[in-house]
Amino acid sequence: MKNTRFYSFLLILLWMLAFTAKAQDRLYLQGVCVNEKGRAIENVGVYVNDTLLVSITDENGHFALPRPSAGQKIRFAHIVYEPMTYIIKEKDLIGQELNIEMKTKKHELMEVEIVGNAPHIAFDNPVRSVLDYVIADDGIYLVAYRQRNTELLHLSFEMDTLHEMKISSAYKYLFKDFWGFVHVISNENACQVGFTETTSGLKKDMFLYAPISLENFYKTYGPIVAASDKVVITGRYAFYGLEQYYYCVTPTADTMYLLEHIVDEDARDDLRRAGNNDYYFLTTNFFPHLLYIYNPIYSLDNKFYLFAYTDAESVIYDEVGNELERYPLVFHQRKKWTGESIVDKRWKKSMMVDRARKEFYSFFVNDGMSTLVRIDLPTGTATPVLDLSGYPFAEMLRVHNRVLYFLYPTGNNHRQALYQVNIEEKETL
DSSP states (O other): OOOHHHHOOOOOOHHHEEEEEEEEEEEEEEEEEEOOOOOOOOOEEEEETEEEEEOOOTSSSSSEEEEETHHHHHHHHSSSSSSSSEEOGGGGTTTSOOEEEEOOOOOOOSSSSTTTTOEEEEEETTTTTTEEEEETTTTTEEEEEEEEEEEEEOOOOOOOOEEEEETTTTEEEEOTTTTTTEEEEEESEEEEEEEEETTTSSSEEEEOOOOEEEEHHHHHHHTEEEEEOOOOEEEEEETTTTTEEEEEETTTTTTEEEEEEEEEEHHHHHHHTTTSSSHHHHHHHHOOGGGOOOEEEEEETTEEEEEEETTTTEEEEEETTTTEEEEEOTTEEEEEEESEEOOTTTEEEEEEETTTTTEEOOOOOEEEEEEEEEETTTTTTEEEEEEOOTTTTOOOEEEETEEEEEEEOOTTOOOEEEEEOOOOOSSOO
């Protein structure tokens, strides 16, 4: 019995030594840089010995440090964030990826006033911080937080307060479904926003319907990506996000048919050939942004607009999914010196719809500075219309009636306000 215990202990000791040796010989240590809100930071320089640049974070904040060792000092630097230093520990060599949180540099913003076409605060309250907002047909809904009190506000586009009510501080997010209804969401449940109406049909008092669990809410709304008067469009990914399916579903007839199947063939074939080897590991762990292709679809005026970036084309369908038109889509690409077209890394794979003007927008980001572009459907090109230099890492960009809205800190008190700026065309990107 004693011999058995001795050999068991010896085997465990040998395994631990082998595991430690493997950690010491680790080729890469991966990590992610985030801000105080947990959002990824792109273009962070990763240095060793204060001067040697070894990595730069990608659009998801990821970096890979070659041949790490315990005690090694790593410095992280970015134009908008305070530089920070991290010393690698033994446990880092055998643990999960590093999570590096960087703090925004303290800076005073310009006085809030309209100077030319400069952004200015749309919703101004010196003691409230805006957590989230959505734009609906009847105005802007936002969740504002003050110490322990949270309020839901309904504003007109002229920023007049139409309705307001106190809500639980657990509700921090808003969601507008594809039929235009607004919901407030906590980490546990969701409630639809409703109104009592006068006999003449005017909205009177705002209230919340009975909550449903977050699980049931996502089951109901999660698969739906667009809707018309006759069908809804559902979407799903396959093969690690490199294949995307859109289906037309007719609720009344309980029928479903395929609208579009989009495939990143090159990336899919690479993964198939790689199997379970190191290339597959590096692709899915060091570079997760390579997965999940981005091809959004929107409903507007009872038509569907599919932006198939993977196939470099946009497609317009009628209210039941019949194809009407197909155009090239090239604004998100750039040409290499070889003549090959590749995706411009400054493009952030995000779009906005101005439903009032029936226009589509996207944006490019360079060192945190956003440039808004308006998409021309027939040509697939885009025109730069707004430069947000001076407002690095502006969040939650949305457009209505050629006005851009976004959230941004108002100073050193960690308060966040809703800003707006009129959109004017520029000549160059």
